[in-house]
Amino acid sequence: MSRKGENIYKRKDGRWEGRYMKARNEYGKIVYGYIYGKRYKYVKERLAELKVQYSFTHKNIHIYEGTVQDWLNHWLNVLMRKKIKLSTYSSYRLRMDKYIIPFLGKKQLTHLNSREVEEFVNYLTLLNLSASTVHSIVTVLKSAMNKAVVENYIISNPCNNLSLPTTAINEISVLTMKEQDRLEKVALKEENCSAVILALYTGLRIGEISGLKWTDIDFDKNIIYVRRTLYRIQNTTNSKKTEVIMAEPKTKSSKRSIPLAKNLKNYLLEKQNNDSSEYVIFCKNSYAEPRVISYRFRKNIEEAGIRNIHFHVLRHTFATRCVEQGIDIATLSKLMGHASIKLTLDTYTDSLWENRKAAVSVIDSKLGL
DNA sequence: CATCCAAATGTGGGGTAGAG
DNA sequence: CTCTACCCCACATTTGGATG
Numbered sequence: 091m092s093r094k095g096e097n098i099y100k101r102k103d104g105r106w107e108g109r110y111m112k113a114r115n116e117y118g119k120i121v122y123g124y125i126y127g128k129r130y131k132y133v134k135e136r137l138a139e140l141k142v143q144y145s146f147t148h149k150n151i152h153i154y155e156g157t158v159q160d161w162l163n164h165w166l167n168v169l170m171r172k173k174i175k176l177s178t179y180s181s182y183r184l185r186m187d188k189y190i191i192p193f194l195g196k197k198q199l200t201h202l203n204s205r206e207v208e209e210f211v212n213y214l215t216l217l218n219l220s221a222s223t224v225h226s227i228v229t230v231l232k233s234a235m236n237k238a239v240v241e242n243y244i245i246s247n248p249c250n251n252l253s254l255p256t257t258a259i260n261e262i263s264v265l266t267m268k269e270q271d272r273l274e275k276v277a278l279k280e281e282n283c284s285a286v287i288l289a290l291y292t293g294l295r296i297g298e299i300s301g302l303k304w305t306d307i308d309f310d311k312n313i314i315y316v317r318r319t320l321y322r323i324q325n326t327t328n329s330k331k332t333e334v335i336m337a338e339p340k341t342k343s344s345k346r347s348i349p350l351a352k353n354l355k356n357y358l359l360e361k362q363n364n365d366s367s368e369y370v371i372f373c374k375n376s377y378a379e380p381r382v383i384s385y386r387f388r389k390n391i392e393e394a395g396i397r398n399i400h401f402h403v404l405r406h407t408f409a410t411r412c413v414e415q416g417i418d419i420a421t422l423s424k425l426m427g428h429a430s431i432k433l434t435l436d437t438y439t440d441s442l443w444e445n446r447k448a449a450v451s452v453i454d455s456k457l458g459l
Numbered sequence: 460c461a462t463c464c465a466a467a468t469g470t471g472g473g474g475t476a477g478a479g
Numbered sequence: 480c481t482c483t484a485c486c487c488c489a490c491a492t493t494t495g496g497a498t499g
Contacts, residue, residue, distance in 0.1 A: 181465095222466090223465090226468095296493065382460080
């Protein structure tokens with residue numbers, strides 16, 4: 091959705107330029123309109139008029155008499171249900187039921203104003219939730235209200251221009267070579283196939299490892315097929331229970347094949363022999379759900395004497411080792427199952443930079459001044 | 460040690476700002 | 480009017496304390 095910002099800026103030639111969304115072309119891309127002026131104030135006023143002109147000229151406000159709760163339920167169960175994955179549905183349901191509906195549910199949809207939403211945000215902040223959790227809750231409300239705007243039940247979204255607590259930027263953390271060696275030693279001692287080894291040498295996500303079957307590994311062609319992911323979510327019909335869901339991987343591009351190298355292949359073949367389960371990582375002869383893998387991982391970490399890290403760090407470690415070995419970004423992107431190299435670049439350019447610095451300093455040392 | 464439950468974090472797509 | 484790095488939001492998973 092739209093970011094805040096006026097979309098007015100000063101040009102090098104001294105004029106002010108304002109932009110507004112005029113229409114959409116046949117592919118759904120935005121067509122912008124432009125307005126110029128010598129003075130900022132003029133552009134701002136004129137732009138506001140144009141924005142109104144192009145967004146509301148053909149709209150009629152419809153009547154909706156229900157409460158916020160009614161609308162949220164309709165929005166999620168009827169309008170969103172088919173469009174989003176079960177895991178997303180489940181997380182939205184939770185945020186609505188636990189936070190939004192108890193605080194705002196009884197109000198008339200059409201009466202909800204930004205002051206009340208601000209009070210809601212204050213209330214959330216007092217609950218000691220993290221900034222990102224507050225964001226995720228407000229996001230759900232905002233999406234639902236946006237739909238109400240599109241349906242012409244309300245004129246504007248009361249969630250626009252809220253000031254929310256700022257989220258800290260999280261750096262990705264990666265194992266050092268030494269830590270990786272220590273962790274591998276511990277993991278290799280295990281009798282059955284270790285999820286840690288798999289993650290370090292394939293970059294698979296925890297849910298993907300959880301759902302991996304021996305039949306997904308083609309030992310003749312040396313390929314691992316990532317076909318499903320497994321996670322536990324709140325049951326959507328009976329809200330008191332949770333259940334394990336098996337689904338297609340995160341996105342279409344996550345469904346992928348990963349080449350199986352020699353050492354990992356030997357390791358897997360050895361482990362396959364004494365494994366009676368259809369799952370590579372198993373628990374009581376069936377899959378081991380992500381929580382179980384995470385639990386075992388924690389024990390490995392403690393034994394190896396490594397600082398407290400998440401399982402996902404193994405995936406980052408795999409990627410970083412690839413970059414260090416000089417694998418190009420496009421290839422890495424495919425391996426990781428990213429849809430585009432954009433994310434891969436955004437995430438790993440830092441380690442590329444370290445690489446370049448190291449290369450330069452090697453050359454530099456020959457200078458001998 | 461497995462399961463439940465709520466919170467935290469990662470990922471993809473699209474908009475804005477800034478420059479040409 | 481066009482190009483694109485960077486940033487934000489919506490969506491999708493992972494994490495870990497509580498509980499049995």
